[in-house]
Amino acid sequence: MGMAPFSAVSVAAMASVLSRRLGKRSLLGTRVSAPGALSDGVLAAPQIHAVLPDDVPCPQPAEESSRAPRFPSPSRRQQVLVTYSGQECTGLAEQHNPPSDKVKVLQPEQSLHTCWRLQDVPEALQRSVSNSIDVPKRKADAAVEMDEMVAAMVLTSLSCSPVVQSPPASESGIPPSRAACDPWKESGDVSDSGSSTTSGHWSGGSDISTPSPPHPEGSPKHSSEALSSPPADDGFETDSDPFLLDEPAPRKRKNSVKVMYKCLWPNCGKVLRSIVGIKRHVKTQHLGDSADSDQRKREEDFYYTEVQVKEEPAPETTTNTSPTSVSTPIIIQQAMAKPEALLVEPPVLEPALASSALSQSAPSSFWHIQADHAYQALPSIQIPVSPHIFTSISWATATSTLPSLSPVRSRSLSFSEPQPPTPMLKSHLIVASPPRVPLGTRKVRGEAKKCRKVYGIEHRDQWCTACRWKKACQRFLD
DNA sequence: GGTGCCGGGAG
């Protein structure tokens, strides 16, 4: 679903997803309230909880139908199971009167015609999700409202739209989005890449990670206790845990933009990925953690700024590729004007957190440089690096200490322990500006004949495997 | 355009 602004369109889409699951335009899950004689429609709220499968789905007009109850056209009848007062009975939904939301249900067993009011879940969802759509409130009963709210929240989180407007009740703790999400909308392709990192991942955790959209300082209200107090989250962990934040990597990761938040406190360049994290950082590290001061809560907003991090494919501008340049560069631009912040310096992590986080992710703390093909074998070299300084390692120094390697052969740089580096680390790697070795780009084309030439393309099966795989030929080495 | 092969995806 991408980063589409959470508009009525996506509501409609969500609703259609829902209806797809439940059977298109079915009444399954529809809550109806029977007026008058049957019940008061509140506590004993009857529910249509099953729909026989033979009903014919109607084409779904896009938006209107998400407001108008999904219901067969008057000419069609839809069989439903209706429960009320603990009793279950089948019925035939005969007629729907949209203006009044009334549904006429025929219950043959009781030879009863009943009239129900209709409230279906997507509508509840819509109501809770978009406060720009005016939906009249039908019940004052809080419990029923909560039911719908919960259902809506579940659906909302399932649909994984990161830009979620706060429900009208506004106690949910989901901060409202605002214009700062524009880069996300406009990038159009945010669901990939790093996006992998910040775009609405489905946080398995129970903590604050709402499908973390970048939500900006616009709403000082939202950093209330609901967000900041969970004991298990300490900002950095939740912000950079690669396992929580990693979502299945999409195919391409070009031009993805993610928004990070940088602490503006003097001498603190800490960059976090969530607004909550940065606020907590500012609050705890700089403002002091004096609990309930409202003023402090507001002040947090002034001490961080939003940074857009754009990840782009490597342009390969130079004629040489350094032996270690393996990552795509990240272009970091400031959303708010602060030219000196073009480089994101390594975050000043709380030492305990930093060491624990890094030592967990890179226990052996070695740079491991080696050739990656057997036929390119070279002695592998390990450079011990303290995890604490690994982001600021001087590449020039590091490489100068290496024995002279053929620059074209030793091109893979990786941790000795296979583990996905967090996007944070990745960006630091790039910021650390690897050295450019002013020598040949790639392997100089060999003079020797290659399998392709020797056997021809029609005898591809006789090629060496490397040639077959479009790798450097192993059979006719230079 | 053909070739060699790097980088990365899929399974």
Add this chain to the structure above:
DNA sequence: CTCCCGGCACC
């Protein structure tokens, strides 16, 4: 890991 292929640099 194997297998495959897009895409780039070189010819």
